[in-house]
Amino acid sequence: MNDNVPPLFxxxxxxxxxxxxxxxxxLAWAGHNYSSRGxxxxxxxxxxxxxxxxxxxxxxxxxxxxxxRGRTGPAxxxxxxxxxxxxxxxxxxxxxxxxMGWTDSSSLICVPNGIVVEPIVDDGxxxxxxxx
Amino acid sequence: MMTEQQQLQQQAAGRPGYGGHLVAGTTGRLALTAVLxxxxxxxxxxxxxxxxxxxxxxxxxxxxxxxxxLLRLSASAAMSxxxxxxxxxxxxxxxxxxxxxxMSFAGATSAAASMTILRRLFPxxxxxxxxxxxxxxxxxxxxxxxxFMFASNMSIWLHLALMIWVALPSGLIxxxxxxxxxxxxx
Numbered sequence: 001m002n003d004n005v006p007p008l009f010x011x012x013x014x015x016x017x018x019x020x021x022x023x024x025x026x027l028a029w030a031g032h033n034y035s036s037r038g039x040x041x042x043x044x045x046x047x048x049x050x051x052x053x054x055x056x057x058x059x060x061x062x063x064x065x066x067x068x069r070g071r072t073g074p075a076x077x078x079x080x081x082x083x084x085x086x087x088x089x090x091x092x093x094x095x096x097x098x099x100m101g102w103t104d105s106s107s108l109i110c111v112p113n114g115i116v117v118e119p120i121v122d123d124g125x126x127x128x129x130x131x132x
Numbered sequence: 133m134m135t136e137q138q139q140l141q142q143q144a145a146g147r148p149g150y151g152g153h154l155v156a157g158t159t160g161r162l163a164l165t166a167v168l169x170x171x172x173x174x175x176x177x178x179x180x181x182x183x184x185x186x187x188x189x190x191x192x193x194x195x196x197x198x199x200x201x202l203l204r205l206s207a208s209a210a211m212s213x214x215x216x217x218x219x220x221x222x223x224x225x226x227x228x229x230x231x232x233x234x235m236s237f238a239g240a241t242s243a244a245a246s247m248t249i250l251r252r253l254f255p256x257x258x259x260x261x262x263x264x265x266x267x268x269x270x271x272x273x274x275x276x277x278x279x280f281m282f283a284s285n286m287s288i289w290l291h292l293a294l295m296i297w298v299a300l301p302s303g304l305i306x307x308x309x310x311x312x313x314x315x316x317x318x
Contacts (some may be wrong), residue, residue: 002315005311008308009260013257047284106289
């Protein structure tokens, strides 16, 4: 056994740095809550970064989930009763996008599948869906 | 009259680091770096398919090898471990040069650089601080890559609050495992 190892917490610098991190986290959390306020109607832009890339614009929440096909396979985007959006399933290996859950402010991005779901808080669109 | 081994140990004792004795000699350091790279790549491959209950929540045990290399060898060894283990793991998982690899590469190298800088600025910093800072910068760099490659607005950064909270437990786990590894290796 080797006893000459550094401690987990060595002094006041450690606590200062960790407290600074917590302060930043609280500020980010406050910013998240602030941006979540407002009339989100379920409008979002869905970009699929395949070749060629596609973009779909939804002016509000959809009654039925929408299935899109990304780089690795299909993904399902779903709107909840409170108009929040989530990626319900995706064929990506890590499922980080699915685990990110519901959102009404921050983007959901599935990197392996190349799918980007961006909520639009200021709903000025009067169309159901546009694709190109 | 000192033997060559004693001279090497005396030479190593002057270098900053932890452990009963530092690894002396170029061959020994190279061999230990190679072992750390292989272990880190294996840990990254094994950890990759494990289920996660929260996004980004994984122990990040490959960072143990980076932190160990920084403390036992040098900053350049830690950076070598970060660069090589992401490339080798990506080769195994078939994701070399994909966006996933770029995220992993940016995260691992940024974590190694941040832990090195933090250790230079605060030589007395504890393992937990180094490790949590490394985990946080890892997540931050990955978010920056996603922002650069995918996002058309800044709303992805709203995930930062959750990422910080996730970095805390994973950083503490990495710190504890590194401490045990330092304790149990000569």
